[in-house]
Amino acid sequence: MAGPVRGAPVLAARGLVREFRGFRAVDGVDLDVAEGSVHALVGPNGAGKTTLFNLLTGFLKPTAGSVRLGPHELAGRSPEHVARLGLARSFQITSLFAELTPLQHVELALAGRTGLGWRFWRSDKALRRFSGRAAELLEQVGLDGHGTTPAGALAYGRKRALELALALALDPKVLLLDEPTAGMGVEDVDRTVRLIQRVRETGDRALTVVMVEHNMSVVSSLADRVTVLQQGRVLVEGPYAEIRHDPRVVTAYLGDSNAAH
Numbered sequence: 001m002a003g004p005v006r007g008a009p010v011l012a013a014r015g016l017v018r019e020f021r022g023f024r025a026v027d028g029v030d031l032d033v034a035e036g037s038v039h040a041l042v043g044p045n046g047a048g049k050t051t052l053f054n055l056l057t058g059f060l061k062p063t064a065g066s067v068r069l070g071p072h073e074l075a076g077r078s079p080e081h082v083a084r085l086g087l088a089r090s091f092q093i094t095s096l097f098a099e100l101t102p103l104q105h106v107e108l109a110l111a112g113r114t115g116l117g118w119r120f121w122r123s124d125k126a127l128r129r130f131s132g133r134a135a136e137l138l139e140q141v142g143l144d145g146h147g148t149t150p151a152g153a154l155a156y157g158r159k160r161a162l163e164l165a166l167a168l169a170l171d172p173k174v175l176l177l178d179e180p181t182a183g184m185g186v187e188d189v190d191r192t193v194r195l196i197q198r199v200r201e202t203g204d205r206a207l208t209v210v211m212v213e214h215n216m217s218v219v220s221s222l223a224d225r226v227t228v229l230q231q232g233r234v235l236v237e238g239p240y241a242e243i244r245h246d247p248r249v250v251t252a253y254l255g256d257s258n259a260a261h
């Protein structure tokens, strides 16, 4: 295998298959994500990145194969169950409430983790118990100073930062980012790269990150390892510096406009 692997795999897929009416969007994928690493999933349009991502997070059930997070089998479990076991995703759905502030959002996310249900925490007083940790998380994503602005009034990049804080509130072992810089201008892209770097390094242990990302400069800045998919299969896997010049990768991307980003 090319390049150093930083730690034991924390997330491992074996023989993952997902068919849509007989068409194999993911076709026998093995994936090892080392603990504490940033692992990027890349590939031309239609390669199966989103489908694989959805299989890892429980949003899709595999036709065959397994996904393990430490000792836990994830395949077939609901997204909520997968999140509780320590795998959280962010950036996929804008699920913010326009009238609620970032502080309230994060307090609710922290309260939701207690398993006591949302109703229990409906009063402001009950939620205040989480305000210290919520403020810390907002600081971690660079939203200190915006804690009491209604989320609807936040700029796009800040909304994404808030979504990241909501995922971090779950205290995940592995954070999955679905195209974290999609739709962003250069400045927001740079800010998001710095944010992900910072978020990774701030906890008491290095967070493991898996991301689908089209922007190759983002991949080169962040990823320790890269898995290149093509037609539902792993084409190449290794550090960015190695895979970028691999002739199979260059051929796979020829004609794909995303490669130019």
Ligand SMILES: Nc1ncnc2c1ncn2[C@@H]1O[C@H](COP(=O)(O)OP(=O)(O)OP(=O)(O)O)[C@@H](O)[C@H]1O
Residues within 6 Å of the ligand: 020, 023, 024, 025, 043, 044, 045, 046, 047, 048, 049, 050, 051, 052
């Ligand atoms: N729900 C579905 N029903 C039928 N076919 C699907 C479905 N979801 C994905 N596919 C097909 O599976 C293949 C892989 O799609 P997927 O979205 O996973 O690729 P991708 O690598 O994420 O592409 P992109 O970079 O364009 O987002 C494509 O051919 C797509 O048309």
